[in-house]
Amino acid sequence: MCTLGHIATTKQLAREGISAFRIARAIEAGRIRRLRRGVYGCTHVSRLMARAASVGGALTCVSILREAGVWAGNSRTLHIQLPPGTAKPSAPDITAHWESPRFPMKSKWRAGRLQSIWRAIHCLDDENAIATLESALHLGFLSSSEAERIAVHAPRRLRPGIDNLETNSGSGNETIVHRRLQAAGYSTTAQAHVPGMGHEDLLIEQCVGLDVDGREWHGEDRYEIDHARDLHVEGLGRHVLRISTSQIHVTWPSTLAVIERVVNDAIRERDRRRGRIVVRFDDPL
Numbered sequence: 563m564c565t566l567g568h569i570a571t572t573k574q575l576a577r578e579g580i581s582a583f584r585i586a587r588a589i590e591a592g593r594i595r596r597l598r599r600g601v602y603g604c605t606h607v608s609r610l611m612a613r614a615a616s617v618g619g620a621l622t623c624v625s626i627l628r629e630a631g632v633w634a635g636n637s638r639t640l641h642i643q644l645p646p647g648t649a650k651p652s653a654p655d656i657t658a659h660w661e662s663p664r665f666p667m668k669s670k671w672r673a674g675r676l677q678s679i680w681r682a683i684h685c686l687d688d689e690n691a692i693a694t695l696e697s698a699l700h701l702g703f704l705s706s707s708e709a710e711r712i713a714v715h716a717p718r719r720l721r722p723g724i725d726n727l728e729t730n731s732g733s734g735n736e737t738i739v740h741r742r743l744q745a746a747g748y749s750t751t752a753q754a755h756v757p758g759m760g761h762e763d764l765l766i767e768q769c770v771g772l773d774v775d776g777r778e779w780h781g782e783d784r785y786e787i788d789h790a791r792d793l794h795v796e797g798l799g800r801h802v803l804r805i806s807t808s809q810i811h812v813t814w815p816s817t818l819a820v821i822e823r824v825v826n827d828a829i830r831e832r833d834r835r836r837g838r839i840v841v842r843f844d845d846p847l
């Protein structure tokens with residue numbers, strides 16, 4: 563079963579000399595389970611893959627990326643690939659893509675890496691599609707030469723974003739905020755180094771640090787580290803803002819308004835300090 567890609571049909575198993583009786587015994591012993599009529603999976607089959615197979619589809623698109631920890635936007639439905647012309651499964655939590663794959667499949671029941679990325683950047687909106695590409699590059703899910711191959715087949719609307727892909731973005735939210743701030747006219751540095759304390763997610767106009775929360779690994783330990791760093795950064799004369807996932811995706815206009823005010827104040831403060839130094843320096847007395 564495992565050599566057949568962890569999911570196999572009765573026909574495939576018969577070809578391997580496995581009888582219906584042996585299948586029944588394996589099910590009884592809990593070594594395999596029936597996913598749908600004539601389709602069985604071993605214990606290595608993930609929950610999402612089992613669900614896709616149970617409706618006759620292959621797992622693809624953002625569902626594969628989510629399993630791999632790659633940024634996959636905010637859709638919570640299961641994305642499956644179905645052969646063209648087949649009926650849509652009636653379940654409301656399924657997004658179906660009817661297509662013949664453009665890139666290799668890992669098995670009949672699971673799209674390969676490139677196919678999943680290609681499908682996802684067509685499925686997601688522009689900013690999430692770019693965030694997915696940056697996340698995949700950052701995590702090594704995609705090499706830069708593979709990203710170039712995908713880019714050739716990317717929708718035209720993504721071209722400007724693809725021309726400026728960065729590989730050091732810590733999360734999809736970070737990519738999205740970074741690009742929105744650049745579009746608003748701010749100069750931003752991703753993963754800016756703070757002496758003695760590692761990195762800030764974004765540094766705006768070299769004076770305001772922005773930490774983008776909502777990443778899955780932000781647990782309690784992370785809270786202590788983040789707050790210690792905030793204090794340290796303030797001590798260096800920089801301001802730090804910390805924003806949540808909903809402040810990015812639900813209330814962005816008011817979030818941006820606050821960022822703009824803090825950045826403008828910080829720039830004014832910085833210029834005022836510089837002004838003082840210049841006056842003292844130039845003073846002949």
Ligand SMILES: [Zn+2]
Pocket residue numbers: 563564565567568604605606607
């Ligand atoms: Zn297996």
Ligand SMILES: [Zn+2]
Pocket residue numbers: 623624641657659681682685
């Ligand atoms: Zn999709």
